[in-house]
Each structure stands twice: as structure tokens, then as C-alpha cells.
Amino acid sequence: MPYGINGLNWRRMTDRVRAERASRASFAAFALTGVSFSTWASRIPQVQDALALTPKALGLVLLALAAGSVVALPLAGIVVARIGAMRTVQVMAVINGLALVGIGFGHTVGVLPVVIGLFFFGFGQGAWDVAINVHGASVERALTRSIMARYHAGFSLGTVAGALLSAGLLALGVPVWLHLLVIGLAVVIVTPLTVRDFLPDPAPPAAEAGAPRRHPLQSWTEPRTLLIGLFVLAFAFTEGTANDWVAVALINDLHAREAIGTLGFAAFLAAMTLSRWFGPRLQDRYGRVPVIRVVTVLALVGVIAFVTTGHVGVAIAATLLWGLGAGLGFPMGMSAAADDPQVAAGRVSVVSSIGYTAFLAGPPLIGFLGDHLSVQRGLFVVPVLLAVSLLISSCVREYPPPGTVEAGGEESSR
Secondary structure, three states: OHHHHHHHHHHHHHHHHHHHHHHHHHHHHHHHHHHHHHHHHOOHHHHHHHHOOOHHHHHHHHHHHHHHHHHHHHHHHHHHHHHOHHHHHHHHHHHHHHHHHHHHHHOOOOHHHHHHHHHHHHHHHHHHHHHHHHHHHHHHHHHOOOOHHHHHHHHHHHHHHHHHHHHHHHHHOOOHHHHHHHHHHHHHHHHHHHHHHOOOOOOOHHHHOOOOOOOHHHHHHOHHHHHHHHHHHHHHHHHHHHHHHHHHHHHHHOOOOHHHHHHHHHHHHHHHHHHHHHHHHHHHHHOHHHHHHHHHHHHHHHHHHHHHOOOHHHHHHHHHHHHHHHOOHHHHHHHHHOOOHHHHHHHHHHHHHHHOHHHHHHHHHHHHHHHHOOHHHHOOHHHHHHHHHHHOHHHHOOOOOOOOEOOOOOEOOO
16 A cells, blocks of 8 residues: 555646646747737738738738638647647747748748748747647646646747847847748757647547547537636737837837837737736735736727827836736636647637637738828727626636546536
């Protein structure tokens, strides 16, 4: 009996060490996708100037990135279920990084190469996003505590690092093509090595029992999953419009200098990072729903202040509230979608597919409003969607509820 107990303790300790390594790998994978994304996002004003794009034309160009993501997302659940989260991230990081290189060189030629590059950039980003969220939920369960938001904080830290680097390179006059070349190649080389410590993917019990395997696309028929998708859409729109348009609005509408506009974007990202880093502790203490309702109100106040102010300083302060409020919605939605590990890939794919339509609709919508009003004033649609997310926030409630005894007699801590 003592040998058996010691063996069980040793196994638990080994599993814990493996989960901690996988957790660090997850954090790094989120951070790398954040660096990749913000490298592009922080250079949007320069690409716009180089191609002489109006806000409406820029919105249509940005649509290519969203289109690539929307094409990838419904397929990502199938891909992750077939080849696993680790291999999916490795393949998509290569596509994403090479596309970033293509965008850097393409913008010196014309609009078409940028559109093509953005499509593949979005394709790689979208499937990469599904895979790391599925794996993050697996690690969250292995560690028996809320941690998904901290992985998204890793994404935000990556975006902050990318934005600050961009601001420094702008001040030094480094060209866009060289910047995107270096970061793109770094993503291609570093990411596949980083994710080798991912946890193995769970085997479906239905396959072990000899029953037909559940197809990932079946998750499209589940009302709760679809409602979580709508919730995530509202927060994706809130986050995505800031990523695409905060720097543009500060520079073009409030006449801030380029470096100040990029720093305003970095302020938004820094606030999101703080929200995601400290949010899990609040989530474990108070639950998903109460916390998300409070931060949604913060985001509402921040966006309304940003849209209505005429002062650069007030607008940058508003981006801090905007970021603090926007930070937790997306990761909470991903955790809610992945509550059941056996069907997590399909559900996360569905929720991501719905959520990413915000990136599909957002750029042309804000660009259209920017041509008729201004980019700053056009962002008034963000509070409308935040109000919707506030009304349906109960959909992300823990399922099964905290304290439910799961298989194996262990109590869920989430």
C-alpha cells in the first residue's frame, strides 16, 4: 500500500510538472501570436500612407485579413481534432510568419500583394488561435484553476512588445519591409520550437468505447455554444476595432504625432494585459459572470469617452479604460466553450468562427463610417455591441457549475 501511495503521489507530481511546462509553452505561443499581430497592426498607418488609401479603402483592405481568419476558423476544429493542437500551431505559425514577410515587401508594389498577404496572415492567425485556446483549456483543467485569461495576457504582452518595438523603429526611421521581414522570420523559426511542450490531446471516450466519433461540426447545433459565440463576437469587435483604428483615429482625427498615436495603441494593449493578468484571480473568487459584467461597464465608459473627446490626452486615458474592460471577454468565452474537454475543439472552433465575423464586418463598417463622419466618431457602434454582451453575459457561466463532482470523484474548482 505505501508503494502504491508513493507511486500515485509521484504520478501526480509528474503530471503537475508536465502541466506547468505546458502552461509556459501556452503562454509563449499566445505571446508570439500577439507579437506577430501587433507588428502588422502598428504599421497600418504607414501602409495606408504608402498606398494612399482612404479610410473606406483601408477598411476593404483590412477585410482580407478577416476573410482569411473566417475561412480558417470553421476548418480549425477539424484540423485540431485530426492532427492535434501542437502540430496545428506549428503549421499555422509558418504560414502566418511568411505572410507577414509578404505583406512587408508587397506594400512597396501595390494593394493586391498586401491583400493576398493579409488573407494568408489571417488564415494562419485564425487557426493558430483556435489551437492555442483548445490547448490552453486543457492546461487550465490540468492545473485545476482559472488561467486562460493569463494566456490571453501573454497575447497582450506580445502585442505591447510589438507595438513598443514599432514605435521605436518608427522613431529611428526603419522601413516597414525590414521590420516585417525580421519579425515574420522570427515567428517562423521560434514558434514551432516553443510548442513542443504542449500536452497530448485527449482521446474521445466514444472512440475508446467503439461508438461513432462526434464530428466537430455538430457543435453548430448547440444553443449555448452559439450564444457564447455572439458574446465573443461583441468583445472581438471591441478589441479588434481598437487594434485597427485607435492609432488611426489618434493620428488622423485628433492630429497626434505618429509616435504618440502608436503609443496610444500601446496604452490600450497594456491595459488589456493588466486585465488579463489579474482577472483570473477575480474570476476564481467571484465567478465569470459577475466579473465580466463589471469589466463590460468599464469598457463602455472608456469607448464612449474616446468617441466623444477632442483631446489627445483624454483619448489615451480612455483607451486605458477601454482596454481594462475589453480584456476578459474573449478568454472567458473561450474557457466557457471549452468546459467539456471531449468536444472543446469543435466548440472553440464554432465560437471563434462567430466571434471573428467581427473582424470581417468591423474594418469595412468603421471605414465606411470614417468616410462619412470620422474614424473616431464611427467607433460609436462599439458600445452598442458591448450592451448586447452585457445582456447575454450569463451564457459564460461555469458548466458544470463550480463544485460539481466530475468523473473520477474529483471536484471541479472552476
